[in-house]
Amino acid sequence: MKTRFALLMILPLVAVMISGCEKEKENPSVTLGAQANAAVPGFYSVSLDKTYTMSQAADNAGMIDIFCFYEAATGNNIALASPGSGIRDIFTGDDMPDNWGTKNTTYFFQTTLTATQFEAVQDGDALIETSFDTDNARKKAKDVQVGQVWAFRTQDGTYGLLLATAVTQGADGTVTFRVRTK
Amino acid sequence: MAKRIQCFALLIIIALAGCVKDNPGTTPLILLKSGGAFTADGSAVAPGGALRFGLSVSGGGGAITNLVVKRISDGVAVIEADKGMYISYGGLDTTLIYTRGYGQTERWVFSVMNSYRDTASVSLTVLKGAGSAWGEISHHQSIRIGLQENTSLPHFVDLHAGIAYDATGVTGHESEVDMAAFWYLTSGTSSPTLTCPAYSSALTYYPLFGSWSAKNQTMYDYYTSDNNLVTPAQFDLATNDSLLVNAYRPGSVSGQSKFAYTGKVVPFRTADGKYGLLRVIRADETPEGEMEIAVKIQK
Numbered sequence: 338m339k340t341r342f343a344l345l346m347i348l349p350l351v352a353v354m355i356s357g358c359e360k361e362k363e364n365p366s367v368t369l370g371a372q373a374n375a376a377v378p379g380f381y382s383v384s385l386d387k388t389y390t391m392s393q394a395a396d397n398a399g400m401i402d403i404f405c406f407y408e409a410a411t412g413n414n415i416a417l418a419s420p421g422s423g424i425r426d427i428f429t430g431d432d433m434p435d436n437w438g439t440k441n442t443t444y445f446f447q448t449t450l451t452a453t454q455f456e457a458v459q460d461g462d463a464l465i466e467t468s469f470d471t472d473n474a475r476k477k478a479k480d481v482q483v484g485q486v487w488a489f490r491t492q493d494g495t496y497g498l499l500l501a502t503a504v505t506q507g508a509d510g511t512v513t514f515r516v517r518t519k
Numbered sequence: 520m521a522k523r524i525q526c527f528a529l530l531i532i533i534a535l536a537g538c539v540k541d542n543p544g545t546t547p548l549i550l551l552k553s554g555g556a557f558t559a560d561g562s563a564v565a566p567g568g569a570l571r572f573g574l575s576v577s578g579g580g581g582a583i584t585n586l587v588v589k590r591i592s593d594g595v596a597v598i599e600a601d602k603g604m605y606i607s608y609g610g611l612d613t614t615l616i617y618t619r620g621y622g623q624t625e626r627w628v629f630s631v632m633n634s635y636r637d638t639a640s641v642s643l644t645v646l647k648g649a650g651s652a653w654g655e656i657s658h659h660q661s662i663r664i665g666l667q668e669n670t671s672l673p674h675f676v677d678l679h680a681g682i683a684y685d686a687t688g689v690t691g692h693e694s695e696v697d698m699a700a701f702w703y704l705t706s707g708t709s710s711p712t713l714t715c716p717a718y719s720s721a722l723t724y725y726p727l728f729g730s731w732s733a734k735n736q737t738m739y740d741y742y743t744s745d746n747n748l749v750t751p752a753q754f755d756l757a758t759n760d761s762l763l764v765n766a767y768r769p770g771s772v773s774g775q776s777k778f779a780y781t782g783k784v785v786p787f788r789t790a791d792g793k794y795g796l797l798r799v800i801r802a803d804e805t806p807e808g809e810m811e812i813a814v815k816i817q818k
Contacts, residue, residue, distance in 0.1 A: 457548035462610030
């Protein structure tokens, strides 16, 4: 009898604990691989918050806003750019961005925001837009370093901030960042 | 049985404790905008010159609930603005315009608070430039308006242009209206009173404000008015905005100013940051009466 009572009490409570507690909002990172990284997709859609391999990206060219590439000789190192940036001789094959019919262009501007300040920004904040300096924006985020906060504007006018949280140099390297958009 | 109840209560407490949400632990972010459109840290501005501060604020995980602007002129602090708000999405992006005072150095401190009562601030210093830069003013010599039950005169005043609109004509001009006036008895004392569309109790006398999407908040300096710190003669002599700016005491302002009797001079600041002086030429003390004012306001 006592065991039954205990079960009757505990089971509903466990159910309440599992279902009732509000889930913490996830704040995932995006990782993109450079051109020779076969394991990590290198293309990214800001609006869908989704990564693509180059082959997948070629089939969804209109959705692609950012890719990662590596180029040591020019000092770009691990860098971010977009299909419309005109960057050549990095990717090869039929699916390379040069061959795409739609090439979105994203512009980047390196802000002076710190990682801590980035954490205070929420999606939709006006600060995301005002951090973007149109006059000084470039078609690539060159030599991305951990802790840097870059403002960007996509082809469709979405503004964003990205905080680089990890960088591995090399043609098979990666960059990991977190994004806020407006 | 008592033990079972205790056991049950204990389990509930444990279950609820597991659901307590942690404070996100982020603080708001407030940044001063840079660029030619804004006053830079360390810049020199002559007394009377315009100061433009661009602020970008993020709530840091909470809603933005308060913005305080403090001017510290040669060590003397004055709260220029203390605005309550509740901005839960989109942050705050605003430009504040003030006028450089006479102090050798002015330090401006902008502070925000979020709904977790976390705060952040940013500051800059503006040095004193040579000469003076007091600006031009507009002078509207006579604006006649009706008090709340007056049916023959217009009620809604654009202090910038010196125009008064009636209830019909104001359509499309709501965002230009800075002032209205009414009369009432306050604690038994007769009070011709200045108000503005954003002041909540103005709705009692002008329900039309409730339907306006743009409701300007004009702040009146009641202390200067109550204590007659600016005389009608001084008002008449003002030829630039020096008196308009310096008479205004931001520590004693409200969206409503009582006791606006004939002869009173009331400093004010409009929603878009223009300083001005309002002289009451005539104020009736009945709800059906009228008020005639003269206005000097920064161009």
